[in-house]
Amino acid sequence: MLRKENGRLIYHYDAEELWIEPWGENSVRIRATKEAGMPEEDWALLKPEKADTEITIEKGGARLRNGKLSLFISNGGKITVYNKEGRLLLEEYWRNRRDVTDKKCSALEVEGREFKPNIGGDYHLTMRLESMSRGEKIYGMGQYQQPYLNLKGLDLELAHRNSQASVPFAVSSLGYGLLWNNPGVGRAVLGMNVMSFEAYSAKALDYWLTVGDTPKEIEEAYAKATGTVPMMPEYGLGFWQCKLRYQTQEELLSVAREYKKRKLPIDLIVVDFFHWPKQGEWKFDPVYWPEPETMIRELKKMGIELMVSIWPTVDQESENYEEMLEKGYLIRTERGYRAAMDFEAMTIHYDATNPDARKYLWNKARKHYYEKGVRVFWLDEAEPEYHVYDFDNYRYYLGPNIQIGNVYPVQYARTFYEGMSEEGQKNIVNLLRCAWAGSQRYGALVWSGDIASSFESMKNQIAAGLNMGLAGIPWWTTDIGGFHGGNPEDESFRELFVRWFQWGAFCPVMRLHGDREPKQPQVGETGGAHCRSGAPNEVWSYGDRVYEICRKYLGIREKMRPYTRRLMKEAHEKGTPVIRTLFYEFPEDAVCWEVEDEYMYGDQVLVAPILEAGMKKRNVYLPAGCRWKAGEMDVNREGGQWIEVEVTLDSMPVFVRC
Numbered sequence: 001m002l003r004k005e006n007g008r009l010i011y012h013y014d015a016e017e018l019w020i021e022p023w024g025e026n027s028v029r030i031r032a033t034k035e036a037g038m039p040e041e042d043w044a045l046l047k048p049e050k051a052d053t054e055i056t057i058e059k060g061g062a063r064l065r066n067g068k069l070s071l072f073i074s075n076g077g078k079i080t081v082y083n084k085e086g087r088l089l090l091e092e093y094w095r096n097r098r099d100v101t102d103k104k105c106s107a108l109e110v111e112g113r114e115f116k117p118n119i120g121g122d123y124h125l126t127m128r129l130e131s132m133s134r135g136e137k138i139y140g141m142g143q144y145q146q147p148y149l150n151l152k153g154l155d156l157e158l159a160h161r162n163s164q165a166s167v168p169f170a171v172s173s174l175g176y177g178l179l180w181n182n183p184g185v186g187r188a189v190l191g192m193n194v195m196s197f198e199a200y201s202a203k204a205l206d207y208w209l210t211v212g213d214t215p216k217e218i219e220e221a222y223a224k225a226t227g228t229v230p231m232m233p234e235y236g237l238g239f240w241q242c243k244l245r246y247q248t249q250e251e252l253l254s255v256a257r258e259y260k261k262r263k264l265p266i267d268l269i270v271v272d273f274f275h276w277p278k279q280g281e282w283k284f285d286p287v288y289w290p291e292p293e294t295m296i297r298e299l300k301k302m303g304i305e306l307m308v309s310i311w312p313t314v315d316q317e318s319e320n321y322e323e324m325l326e327k328g329y330l331i332r333t334e335r336g337y338r339a340a341m342d343f344e345a346m347t348i349h350y351d352a353t354n355p356d357a358r359k360y361l362w363n364k365a366r367k368h369y370y371e372k373g374v375r376v377f378w379l380d381e382a383e384p385e386y387h388v389y390d391f392d393n394y395r396y397y398l399g400p401n402i403q404i405g406n407v408y409p410v411q412y413a414r415t416f417y418e419g420m421s422e423e424g425q426k427n428i429v430n431l432l433r434c435a436w437a438g439s440q441r442y443g444a445l446v447w448s449g450d451i452a453s454s455f456e457s458m459k460n461q462i463a464a465g466l467n468m469g470l471a472g473i474p475w476w477t478t479d480i481g482g483f484h485g486g487n488p489e490d491e492s493f494r495e496l497f498v499r500w501f502q503w504g505a506f507c508p509v510m511r512l513h514g515d516r517e518p519k520q521p522q523v524g525e526t527g528g529a530h531c532r533s534g535a536p537n538e539v540w541s542y543g544d545r546v547y548e549i550c551r552k553y554l555g556i557r558e559k560m561r562p563y564t565r566r567l568m569k570e571a572h573e574k575g576t577p578v579i580r581t582l583f584y585e586f587p588e589d590a591v592c593w594e595v596e597d598e599y600m601y602g603d604q605v606l607v608a609p610i611l612e613a614g615m616k617k618r619n620v621y622l623p624a625g626c627r628w629k630a631g632e633m634d635v636n637r638e639g640g641q642w643i644e645v646e647v648t649l650d651s652m653p654v655f656v657r658c
Contacts, residue, residue, distance in 0.1 A: 002062045002075065004055050009064050013077055016115070020079075022051040024225050026067035026211050029181075030079070033204035034115050034123065043181050043407070044226045044437035045208060069211040074099055078112060081176070083211050089176045090209070093128035093194050113205055122201045125182065129195040136174050137593060138190050139215075139581065140470040142167035142435075143448060147456075149463045149581065149596035151190050158186040158198070159406065160381070160434040163449030166406055167437050167471035168197070169222055173583075173593060177218040179208040179226070179437060183406040214587045215470070216576070222472055223575020227441030229475055232568035233427045235305045235376070236445075236475075236509055237561050238267035239554055242307075243537035244483075244515040245272035247523045249289045253298060255538055260302050264539065264551065265558040268305045268376060270513075274528025279347050280314030280321060282361065283368035285527040296373035307376035307431065308369055312361075312412060313340065313347035320364070324350060329357035344531060352411035362419030375424075377416050378431040381409060409434040413442035435473055440575075445475040445509060453482030453493065453514065458500055459597070459611045465507065466599055469577025476579070477509040481537075487517045488541045495613055495649065497542055498549050502652040503609040505553040505560075506601040508568075508578040512537060549650045560605075567602040578602065586623040589640070595621050608645070608653035618645050620653050627658040 001012045008021035015034040023029035029045065031038055054065045061074040068084040076099030081090040092112030097105055114126040137150045143165040144156060151170070158166045158180070168180035168188060180188065184199030197207070208225060212218035241259065246252040252269060259266040277285045284292045299306050314321055314330060324330050331351045332338065340349045351357045365377070413430045420428055428443040435446045448464050451457045461478045468476045480500045486493040504510045516535035523529050535541070539550035557564075570576040577584065580600040582592035598608040598620060606628065608620045622628045624640030636658050637643060645653045 002057055002073065004057065004062075007053070009055050009062055009073065011062075011073055011077055016077075016113070018073075018077070018113075020064055020071060020073065022053040022064070022066045023048040023208055024210070024221060025049070025051050026069045027051070027209060027221055027225065028064065028066060028069060028071060029206070029208045031204055031206045032113055035203050039204045043183055043206065044179065044410075045181060046225060046227055048225065067211075068213070069209070071209075074102070076102065078102065081209060081211070083175055087175075088132060089172075089174050089211065090178075091130040091132065093130050093196075115205075118201055122203055125184075125186075125199045125202050125205050127180075127197045127205055127207065131192055131195055133174060134192060136172060138170050138172050140167070140169050140171045140177075140467055140472075141188065142471050142473075143446065143464040143468050143476075145451070145457075145460050145464070147459050147463055147596075149466055151467070153192055154190055156188045156190070158184075158188055160409065160436075162433060163451050165409075165434040165436075165446055165468070165473075167435060167439075167468065167473055169226075169437055169471045171215055171218055171470050175211060175213065175218070177210045177212070177222055179222065181206040181208055181437070183436060185406060215581075215584050216587075219470065219472070219576065219584075220574050226438045226472055228573065228575045229440045229571050230426055230428060230443050231572045232475065232565075233429060234565075235267040236429055237564045237568070238265055238510070239557055240268040240270065240307075240509065240511040241266055241538065242270035242272065242511060242513040244513070244534045245274065245531065246270075247288060247520070247529065247533045249291065249295050253295060256299055256302055256304050258538070258540070259304075262540070265554050266304055268307055269299065270307045270378065271309065272378070273309045273311060273380065274344070274531040275308070277527045278315040278318040279311055279345055280318035280324070280350075282310060282364040287524060287526055288529065293372050300373065305376050306374055307378050308374050309378040309380055310361075310365060310416075311380055312349045312352065313343075314350055315345040315347050317345065324357070324360065327356070327360070329354060329360055344528070352408055352415060358411070358415040358418060361415050365416065366419065375427065376429050376431075379412055379416065380431075381412060381433045406436050409444075410436050410439045410442065413439055413444050417442040429475075431477075437472065440473050440475070443475075444473065445477060446473055447476070447511065447513075448478040450483040451479060452484050453486035453496060455496060455499075455612055457482050458496070458503070458609075462503075462597065462599070462609060462611070465579055466577075466581050469579055470581070470584075472575060474571035474575065474577045475508055477507055477511045478504070479513040480504040480511065481514045483514050485517050486514060488535055488537070488543075492613065494542050494546050498546055498649060499610045499652070501539075501550055502553055503607070505557045506579070506605065506607045506654070510557050512539070516541075545649075552650065563602065563604070570602075579607075582606075582621070582623055586625060589624045591621055591640075592623050604657045606655040606657070608655075610647060610652055615647050618647050618653055619643070620645050620655070622655060628655040629658055630655055 011018040018032040064071045070082040079092045094112045095106035095108035095110040116124040138152045170178045180197045182199040184202045186198040189196045210221040330348045430443045435444045465476045481497045520533040567578045586592045622639045627636045629636035
């Protein structure tokens, strides 16, 4: 049965009710459930502006038109979507006999919208779509540790892990964008024959579609639907110094002073984990950080902001544990012993989905950090896979069901965003290991997690960063040099470090981090002192030649500050990625859809990172439609051609649009 009601098109068959409604210009939201009523959660989506929509009931079904998008649903419940020229973009994959007039009628009995009941309630949902073209390319979907920019043909887990962030918005070369607005742990298979999206436990199927002529139009429509980042504060435009970890107040200050002594640009320095007495005590350990206010004042006089690491884990021996337990601020297990992570203590995560728990943690952070002058927070989820994925051992109760597991990072970021004043919200940065759709509007800066120190890993981060931007997360960064290991005295690692540092100058945020070898001695026996620090990780730690290269690229980053500021403004106003695939800026150039190892830093600067050891030459494609010059050189070249570039250790191919 098909009917119009309250501005939406409704289909009902047996236990299923399906809603199709306009949700912004050229866009629709589609929901279906077999519950008694449609769930009210909007998850990532914001309330839409009104759209000029036409809904008509026809003999064979019903049609909805909204700008450039046209959708038809048959009497049998099958959905097809078209662009303004009438080209078929999406078609649900149905192989059954519900509609024997359908030319794809089949005895296979496969449904396009499958609700498989779970024992105990909810459904294992699967949505299936026809793959309309073998040449289709799909981008976005978040951050995965693999080298492919084009995701067509890939099998993606929809779950958060350390270095994996599922943000299920897909941008298609056919001219549509699709948000899988189901925050449950699941799976997306972008196959050549069938594309499918799954949520292993959910009450309703929910997705959002938009149609556009260019990737830019699609991206901007998505930003209107889910929100944009705040304006990046000035300290986010320059260089951030970090390592695992500065163990004392004096060690951190000595590094900051050395940067200033050498007249090197630096905007921010980081106090990483275990600067606290115990997990769940959100404050500086007075043994190793005795005068935080004095430290912060000195840093500010040097023009350096301090970022502190905040973990959601609560030690059962901590001063706040009993109060948080009594008030219900800790996540609970479905069965078995209540524990989230055994790392430097037996700990439990606080429940970020509980608004009162969010207020509690913010009040602690405000008293011990914010009121002392800290304005930047590193919200480390502390291995988020433990509480959203491992069903057999730890099935954590985060709300009505496991569905909201993937929303946890969004709620975690809200802890600090909501707690701040309206003025503070305009200048907030939350450095996160993971994010989901909508995280960007809470100031989420995602870094790519604890990754390997290798050229293979570096190549993966190129694809990760570009796809995160297309998934609506324009603030993104990576550990320069990789996280795991790497000895500053090792010449092979020094080469990797240089190549990563050069590339890092053209990332949305330039942040040096890592756990270098060999480890430093312990500074004490109490608090977090037994978490030993890695080797020095400052730009002067890698020898004179590397230092001079780093100094050069720090200068380049600083010189680009006005340009970077403009890019951040575009991200804030329109949702535009800071780092962009070539096809984002040059969609008419077919070659730009094929190139995966170079990109645009904004609309003017083409970056071609060096992704292999010992490379002496590199092929670079210059997009058609303009001329390009290399750095400060007066010589420029016509676009639409491949060129070979000589490569030395102290340079990375960068071209500026003329």
